[in-house]
Amino acid sequence: xDAVINAATNREAIQVAERVHWVGxxxxxxxxxxxxxxxxxxxTYNAYLLRGSEGVAVIDTVKEEFADEFFTRxxxxxxxxxxxxxxxxxxxxxxxxxxxxxxxxxxxxxxYISYKAxxxxxxLLKDEQTLQFNPVNTGDEISLGDRTxxxxxTPYLHWPxxxxxxxxxxxxxxxxxxxxxxxxxxxxxxxxCGDFRFSFEYYYAHIMxxxxxxxxxxxxxxxxxxxxxxxxxxxxxxxxxPNSYVQRFRELATSKLPIxxxxxxxxxxxxxxxxxxxxxxxQAVCSxxxxxxxxxxxxxxxxxxxxxxxxxxxxxxxxxxxxxxTINGDATKPIWxxxxxxxxxxxxxxLGAAFGSYGWSGEAVDMLESRLRGLxxxxxxxxxxxxxxxxxxxxxxxxxxxxxxxxVLTGKTTHKVIDFEDLV
Amino acid sequence: MKxxxxxxxxxxxxxxxxxxxxxxxxxxVGSGIVYGCREGDCGTCMMEVLEGMENLNTPSVLEDKILRxxxxxKRFRLACQAQVIGDVTVNPI
Ligand SMILES: Cc1cc2nc3c(=O)[nH]c(=O)nc-3n(C[C@H](O)[C@H](O)[C@H](O)COP(=O)(O)O)c2cc1C
Ligand code: FES
Ligand SMILES: [Fe+2]
Ligand SMILES: [Fe+2]
Numbered sequence: 001x002d003a004v005i006n007a008a009t010n011r012e013a014i015q016v017a018e019r020v021h022w023v024g025x026x027x028x029x030x031x032x033x034x035x036x037x038x039x040x041x042x043x044t045y046n047a048y049l050l051r052g053s054e055g056v057a058v059i060d061t062v063k064e065e066f067a068d069e070f071f072t073r074x075x076x077x078x079x080x081x082x083x084x085x086x087x088x089x090x091x092x093x094x095x096x097x098x099x100x101x102x103x104x105x106x107x108x109x110x111x112y113i114s115y116k117a118x119x120x121x122x123x124l125l126k127d128e129q130t131l132q133f134n135p136v137n138t139g140d141e142i143s144l145g146d147r148t149x150x151x152x153x154t155p156y157l158h159w160p161x162x163x164x165x166x167x168x169x170x171x172x173x174x175x176x177x178x179x180x181x182x183x184x185x186x187x188x189x190x191x192x193c194g195d196f197r198f199s200f201e202y203y204y205a206h207i208m209x210x211x212x213x214x215x216x217x218x219x220x221x222x223x224x225x226x227x228x229x230x231x232x233x234x235x236x237x238x239x240x241x242p243n244s245y246v247q248r249f250r251e252l253a254t255s256k257l258p259i260x261x262x263x264x265x266x267x268x269x270x271x272x273x274x275x276x277x278x279x280x281x282x283q284a285v286c287s288x289x290x291x292x293x294x295x296x297x298x299x300x301x302x303x304x305x306x307x308x309x310x311x312x313x314x315x316x317x318x319x320x321x322x323x324x325x326t327i328n329g330d331a332t333k334p335i336w337x338x339x340x341x342x343x344x345x346x347x348x349x350x351l352g353a354a355f356g357s358y359g360w361s362g363e364a365v366d367m368l369e370s371r372l373r374g375l376x377x378x379x380x381x382x383x384x385x386x387x388x389x390x391x392x393x394x395x396x397x398x399x400x401x402x403x404x405x406x407x408v409l410t411g412k413t414t415h416k417v418i419d420f421e422d423l424v
Numbered sequence: 425m426k427x428x429x430x431x432x433x434x435x436x437x438x439x440x441x442x443x444x445x446x447x448x449x450x451x452x453v454g455s456g457i458v459y460g461c462r463e464g465d466c467g468t469c470m471m472e473v474l475e476g477m478e479n480l481n482t483p484s485v486l487e488d489k490i491l492r493x494x495x496x497x498k499r500f501r502l503a504c505q506a507q508v509i510g511d512v513t514v515n516p517i
Contacts, residue, residue, distance in 0.1 A: 380454030
């Protein structure tokens, strides 16, 4: 094991494996990234240089402001004329910022990007000369003589174009943002760095979790690989027990507590109520949904809890119904807080519905329905509103609304035919 | 001319004027087909056509390209592009 590694002492490349060097940049001062992420330890932009018997590959670049550091490190181990291949695992500017200059210096290099990336690359390099590139997909390989790079497309981890490149001769996975984190440590390798576990989990929670389905798909491709090193595009290089990070992704993407309902469908009803009207409606919706076999219903007053645990519940649920009164022409803040936190999780295809009591204008239900649609819930049962105090008859209608939700969840609806003109 | 567009995921059929796009109906009835760019560029709105593929307009060059990029099989179309000209049954993917 290396004696002392300190990437800040000079701007030379740092060896990762016999043929692989780190040529990235350190950004210790960074505190906010992509508007949505915080970091107490800055970050690194990791780029790598791979030397094969028939040419050199550069894997990713760095953010534009850090280009000098990247080029100086690169020049310490290779000449621009040797660069045969440039692989871009992810087009976000923190990894493509130095590309235009790199291409000027190594005009002979062939650029390899995911087949989902060409249009984005054009939009990112609007003013650049007509750029040649080679789109690749899972299984495609490029050869550098005695070294090979094999691509694995990992869509939505965390952009449509993201991919990993595997070096089978050395068992190294250049994973892009996957398995990365914002943590700048000049010692560079996970066995030498400070404790970055919280950064790893935080990065997963904010960047990968909204794409849980895609994480699971990517793991199907990554888990079978023999791994000695995972070389991500941010944070420590994972050379000590790399598989444990893959396993951690699997755990994070799998539900926490096994739930008791087996194959039952789950419906969560969240409500808020100032004078108890929407609360009564919520109870009636709940009792209606409960009459449908194989549906497990839960009822929560949003006034009595914090948002985050509720978001965790929604991640596991098949459907949600939101009840809010209209207050000052809007739904109430705790409901919006819950909805705005749902970008953290995958909501596509879940059932959504809204209901609530109102006084004279009743905007809340419509607004909640459009937000649910925006979050890619399906909203097949029209929202239900009651003016002020629900009557017995209206409570029965709430009950029926609940029954309908249960039936949609369990696929027991009866076929409906409607005319387009009748749709609102 | 009338056509019937059926959304299998919610078991609803809608009698629609021929020529309408699936996107103009699916959100109104609450089907689970989802949209991103709404202009045939991102592939988010891919749907499976269970019946009546011949009753949709022919895909444009652009749609064809996006379908191929997403490695969609013959049964798939983009809901923001497909126009209904006869009876069709669709499902979100
Ligand atoms: C974490 C993250 C997530 C993103 N998600 C989306 C997205 O879902 N859809 C989209 O069209 N663009 C998405 N983008 C791309 C940004 O909208 C794009 O980079 C934009 O140019 C940034 O604009 P700005 O320079 O004003 O911040 C995302 C970017 C980041 C960094
Ligand atoms: S919504 Fe983007 S292609 Fe249809
Ligand atoms: Fe990124
Ligand atoms: Fe990144």
